[in-house]
Amino acid sequence: MYLSEIELGENVSEIGRGAFGCTSIDVLELSEKVEFIDNIFSDMHTSTKNEIYKITNTVIIKNPECEIETRSGEWGDVLIVCDENSAAMENAKKSNARCCTPEQYEKGEYDKVEVSPLDIFVCIKKYGMMFKETEDGLEVGKICCVKNGTVVIPDEVGGIPVVKYDYGVKATREGSDIFISIEDRIIEQYIDEIEKVVIGKNVKLLGPGAFTQCKNIKSVEGGEGLEKIGDQAFFELHKLEKFDFSDKLKEIESYAFYGCCNLTDVKLNNALEKIGANSFSECVSLDNIIIPDKVSTIGEAVFNDTHISTLVLPESVKNIGRDAFSCFSGDYKDRNEKVLVSVTKVDRVELKVLNPECEIDGDPFYKNSKDVYMYGYADSTAWNFAHKNQVLDFYAFGDANNDYQVDMSDIVLIMQSLANPNKYGLEGTDEHHITQKGIDCADVDNAGNGFTANDALKIQKYLLGQEKLV
Incomplete structure (x- = not known):
């Protein structure tokens, strides 16, 4: 080519x-x-x-x-x-x-031929791919060749924006295995040559199975206008380390990044509304993620077998799916039992649920409830789950004295421990002195910035119905 x-x-x-x-x-x-x-x-x-x-x-x-x-x-x-x-x-x-x-x-005295910028041969020579017109712009029809290991989806062709790469590929299941064929989307001989993908700024959609089977992709860049990532778009890309998430991204569908065991840098934007089931499952190197405050549902097994030690679910989250969260450690192997990455065990696994009415479907911890520290409001759905399922421990926001209630006694203990640390502080002589767990629970004002009188004031305002604790 x-x-x-x-x-x-x-x-x-x-x-x-x-x-x-x-x-x-x-x-x-x-x-x-x-x-x-x-x-x-x-x-x-x-x-x-x-x-x-x-x-x-x-x-x-x-x-x-x-x-x-x-x-x-x-x-x-x-x-x-x-x-x-x-x-x-x-x-x-x-x-x-x-x-x-x-x-x-x-x-130059010969018959000239007018060639459209969308001419298939012109597009293949210039971009390595074909396009087809849609109502909104151009869609990538097929990737026909790859140069230097890189696929670049252009911003536009002939002044027409390239808006999607969606060829309608669907996965089929046989038992627990998932099979996807993308030979109609990428010429078979080039599937293993792709190491890098650059997405044009006008692309809004990457469809189902967009780059599944392209096992050598290490990074995906660009895509400033990307709004939706389809089912299994990057399914089991074991070498993928970096993905630029668009500020406009609204939806990540099921299994989108399943099994991307070397993916570490994930920064989700505030426009995101949906994270589909299993979308980051078995991303065993992923150790930190912030859930945007527009996300309403954490689907089934979304963060199952990651390396995330602390997951904070904002108040917008109304439902947590089954097996949504577990922390992986050990050797992660492919289907041929080859070790792809080894992950150390974390010392502490925490789930913080900020919505007191968040619905919890089944066991969100993949049968590992007893290994998890859970944070939430006293008398919340999170507390009820923790009480029934015997999580390792439950931390109630504002509960300084650890009686699983938030009232004036918590405010009193905070002020006592600050005023008389020898008696009521962490190493105090009084049998009712504050504990480390109590300090962690009481730290609600700019959480993580230390234990101060402002925490007592915030709890007081919470009891008066003037503020939320977190």
Whole structure:
């Protein structure tokens, strides 16, 4: 595809049909020893069969005795440059091909061909892919070739924005296994060559299975306008380390990044509303993530088998799915039992639920409730779950004295521990002195910034109905 020039051997006398089809050779000059040629630029890549495209290459013939194929229409829009009285000129006219003499060619005096910027061959040569028009702009139809391991989806083609890469690929299941075929989306021979993807700024949608099976992709960049990532778009890309998440991204569908075991840098934006089931499951190197405050549902197994030690669910989250959260440690292996990455065990696993009415479906901890510290409001759905399922411990926001209630006694203990630390502080002599757990629970004002009188004031305002604790 990217062959732009070639030096023919001095003994070449015949060149067959399609010898240089689907290359980037614009002009080919033949020596005087070439005696016969068919349409050497025909037969583009099989991906373009039955599609409309124009081949506008130029072939310069020096041998006046050189014969060319004379099938009518065979040469399409190829320009044949040869002497006026040559055999090639006679044959070219018989086949209704574009032709001119060398003198006319130098002066530009020959029939010009208008080529659309959406011409398939032009697009493949320039972008390595085909496009099709939609109501909103252009859609990437098929990736036909890859240069230097990189796929670049352009911002626009011929002034028309490229808005999506969605070929309608669907996954099929057999038992617990998932199978996806993307051969209609990317030429099979290039699937393993892709190491980097750059997404144009106008692309809004990456459809289901967009780059599944492209096992060597390490990074995905750009995509400033991306709004939706489809099912299994980057399914089991074990080498993927970096993905630029758009500030406009609203939806991540199921299994989108499932099994991306080396993905570490995930920064979700505030526009995000939906995180589908299993979307980050088995991302075992992912150790930190902030859930945006527009997300309303944490789907089933979203963060199952990650390395996230602390997950904070904002007040917007109304539902937590089954097996949503677990922390992986040990060797992560592929289907052939090859170790892909080894992950150390974290010392403490925490889930903080800021919505006191958040619905919890089944066990969100993948049967590991007893290994989790859970944070939430006293008498909340989180507290009820923790009480029934015997989590390792429950931390109630504002509960300084650890009686699983928030009232004036918590405010009193905070003030006592600050005023008389020898008696009521962490190492105080009074049997009811504050504990480390109590300090952690009481730290509600700018949580994480330390234990102060402002925490007592915030709890007081909470009891008066003036503020939320977190």
